[in-house]
Amino acid sequence: MTSKQQTQELNTVHHARETISEVWKSYRKSKLGLAGLTLFVVIVAIALTAPIIAPYNPWLTVDQPFGAPSLSHILGTNDAGQDIFSELLYGAQTSLLVGISAALIVTALGTIVGIVAGYFGGIVENLLMRITDIFLLIPDLPFIMILALYLGPSVWNVILAIGMLWWSGTARVIRSIVLTVKEEPFIESARAIGASNRRIMLSEILPHTIPVIVVGVIRFTGFGVLYEAGLSFLGLGDPTAKSWGTMLHFAQSRGAFLRGMWWWFLPPGFCISLTIISFTLISFSLDRILNPKMRK
Amino acid sequence: MGAVSFILKKAAVMLASFYVISTVIFLLPRLTPIDPKTLLADNPRIPPNIRQDLIASFGLNKPLIDQYLSYYTNLFGGNLGYSFLYREPVFTVLLTRLPWTILLLGMSTAIFIALGIVIGVLQASRYGSKFDVAALVVSLTASSFPFFWVGIIFIYLFAFVFPLFPTFGAMTPGVTFASPIDTIADIGWHLVLPAITIVIVNISRYSFYLRNIMVGVLSEDYIVTARAKGLTQNKVLFKHGLRNALLPTMTMMAMDFGFIIAGAIFVETVFSYPGVGSLAYQAILNADYPLMNGEFILLSIVILAANFTADALYSVLDPRIRKGS
Numbered sequence: 001m002t003s004k005q006q007t008q009e010l011n012t013v014h015h016a017r018e019t020i021s022e023v024w025k026s027y028r029k030s031k032l033g034l035a036g037l038t039l040f041v042v043i044v045a046i047a048l049t050a051p052i053i054a055p056y057n058p059w060l061t062v063d064q065p066f067g068a069p070s071l072s073h074i075l076g077t078n079d080a081g082q083d084i085f086s087e088l089l090y091g092a093q094t095s096l097l098v099g100i101s102a103a104l105i106v107t108a109l110g111t112i113v114g115i116v117a118g119y120f121g122g123i124v125e126n127l128l129m130r131i132t133d134i135f136l137l138i139p140d141l142p143f144i145m146i147l148a149l150y151l152g153p154s155v156w157n158v159i160l161a162i163g164m165l166w167w168s169g170t171a172r173v174i175r176s177i178v179l180t181v182k183e184e185p186f187i188e189s190a191r192a193i194g195a196s197n198r199r200i201m202l203s204e205i206l207p208h209t210i211p212v213i214v215v216g217v218i219r220f221t222g223f224g225v226l227y228e229a230g231l232s233f234l235g236l237g238d239p240t241a242k243s244w245g246t247m248l249h250f251a252q253s254r255g256a257f258l259r260g261m262w263w264w265f266l267p268p269g270f271c272i273s274l275t276i277i278s279f280t281l282i283s284f285s286l287d288r289i290l291n292p293k294m295r296k
Numbered sequence: 297m298g299a300v301s302f303i304l305k306k307a308a309v310m311l312a313s314f315y316v317i318s319t320v321i322f323l324l325p326r327l328t329p330i331d332p333k334t335l336l337a338d339n340p341r342i343p344p345n346i347r348q349d350l351i352a353s354f355g356l357n358k359p360l361i362d363q364y365l366s367y368y369t370n371l372f373g374g375n376l377g378y379s380f381l382y383r384e385p386v387f388t389v390l391l392t393r394l395p396w397t398i399l400l401l402g403m404s405t406a407i408f409i410a411l412g413i414v415i416g417v418l419q420a421s422r423y424g425s426k427f428d429v430a431a432l433v434v435s436l437t438a439s440s441f442p443f444f445w446v447g448i449i450f451i452y453l454f455a456f457v458f459p460l461f462p463t464f465g466a467m468t469p470g471v472t473f474a475s476p477i478d479t480i481a482d483i484g485w486h487l488v489l490p491a492i493t494i495v496i497v498n499i500s501r502y503s504f505y506l507r508n509i510m511v512g513v514l515s516e517d518y519i520v521t522a523r524a525k526g527l528t529q530n531k532v533l534f535k536h537g538l539r540n541a542l543l544p545t546m547t548m549m550a551m552d553f554g555f556i557i558a559g560a561i562f563v564e565t566v567f568s569y570p571g572v573g574s575l576a577y578q579a580i581l582n583a584d585y586p587l588m589n590g591e592f593i594l595l596s597i598v599i600l601a602a603n604f605t606a607d608a609l610y611s612v613l614d615p616r617i618r619k620g621s
């Protein structure tokens with residue numbers, strides 16, 4: 001690396017830091033944003049420390065089945081005599097894992113397609129955008145269900161199916177940003193000094209799409225959590241993984257609500273809702289700061 | 297671009313999408329290591345003569361390209377295979393279940409869109425007031441609830457705590473009512489909980505959307521003029537304001553169809569409602585491959601048709617869109 005390039009890299013890093021601290025300054029003022037962020041930190045902390053803070057191993061039978069809440073089991077026990085509170089804490093791991101992985105795949109795919117289509121234009125753009133149109137029209141839940149039928153129920157198949165479907169919306173938005181950025185004079189100058197297409201796309205165009213990418217990742221993580229819960233509820237997730245959706249699946253199939261065991265089916269639902277609320281609040285507040293032009 | 301060529305272009309996209317989706321459905325059973333004959337025709341529940349018919353009509357012993365051609369010939373003839381679970385042609389099974397879903401979704405969709413519009417317009421007219429903020433908080437919370445969880449809570453409340461409404465099926469099983477009015481009442485009674493569940497989870501997206509659009513519309517000059525003319529508040533809001541917010545709402549509805557159908561799959565499953573949504577769940581649960589393939593084709597057609605209708609209507613009603621694309 002030449003020294004000139006190094007200075008340039010340092011400038012970029014410095015610039016990025018400055019931007020982040022500026023965004024944080026305005027973000028701090030938003031009460032809703034802070035509430036969402038606090039919730040998010042709590043959920044992540046629970047997911048990371050579940051093995052330490054959970055009172056029992058959620059995969060082991062530790063007491064009588066169908067137990068009511070008591071001092072030793074604050075949310076009672078399920079049909080297999082497992083501690084429901086411990087299941088709930090471990091459930092945060094699966095939900096976040098699926099949500100975040102799916103969101104990263106979706107945004108990465110959407111960004112690549114959007115930038116390539118917008119930058120090259122012509123036949124490439126036409127072809128990619130027609131493919132995008134088709135993907136936008138595929139009914140997502142039935143598609144994920146049919147994939148799970150042929151591939152077998154597993155957490156990774158859920159992530160794969162979500163990733164394969166949801167990129168199309170992101171690709172459209174990213175492409176429209178690239179179309180405006182492409183006309184800016186600095187792209188012309190980069191080309192004039194002989195920068196390759198790959199370099200222009202990565203270091204000149206990509207940075208302009210970051211605000212949309214960041215908000216997208218957060219928003220899709222929320223959707224991913226909701227879909228993971230739904231698919232596991234339908235029995236399409238890994239039945240041995242502890243997730244909030246799987247807990248509700250067993251609560252339904254073992255008749256928890258006909259036995260009046262609210263302590264079994266209410267907490268997982270609240271956890272799913274709170275997680276989704278936290279992602280909605282964060283993405284809503286960030287969107288107002290990062291993409292003020294897109295607000296109407 | 298004229299309205300006709302715009303509609304033709306949209307029709308081409310729709311047909312291309314249908315072609316891709318149906319090809320995926322053809323390929324899926326053939327990409328697994330298992331013989332497609334096993335997946336599509338071999339099941340202990342299928343009578344031997346029907347198995348022979350299936351293998352012959354779908355060309356399951358022939359090369360892949362012949363299978364592909366037979367697949368499309370059958371598809372356009374309405375032959376979607378034979379359901380292992382129901383021992384009937386998939387097409388027949390889907391057709392007997394479809395009316396229930398149309399009834400449930402039609403009713404609840406009409407309710408949540410109407411309520412969503414009214415609440416959204418009222419919020420916009422009282423922008424920033426206590427009512428507006430309260431409605432925002434409620435809708436944010438409601439939209440974060442998973443469909444099936446709301447259904448579970450209703451079943452708990454109305455089967456266990458206050459046994460008021462039926463929580464299972466579309467009609468009381470084994471009862472023949474003397475008059476058609478009693479039958480309709482029974483069907484309506486069974487609709488209450490699933491319909492309320494769908495309304496609760498969907499309504500907030502529409503109220504939120506309408507509120508944001510109407511806030512913009514209400515600051516336009518023609519609204520100020522309408523107010524200055526001394527029209528009543530309701531007339532200004534619902535006649536002059538809402539008219540301009542309805543077009544984008546229509547597009548949102550079409551884009552939303554996939555979400556509404558996903559909701560129906562969850563809600564029908566939770567309440568064991570005998571529509572095509574809970575049928576998809578049954579197909580997965582029983583590894584009924586032909587049935588799930590047929591489900592996917594049916595739901596795709598519904599979504600494609602909804603999008604196409606919205607695009608076509610929009611292009612006729614709003615000439616600006618044709619120039620935009």
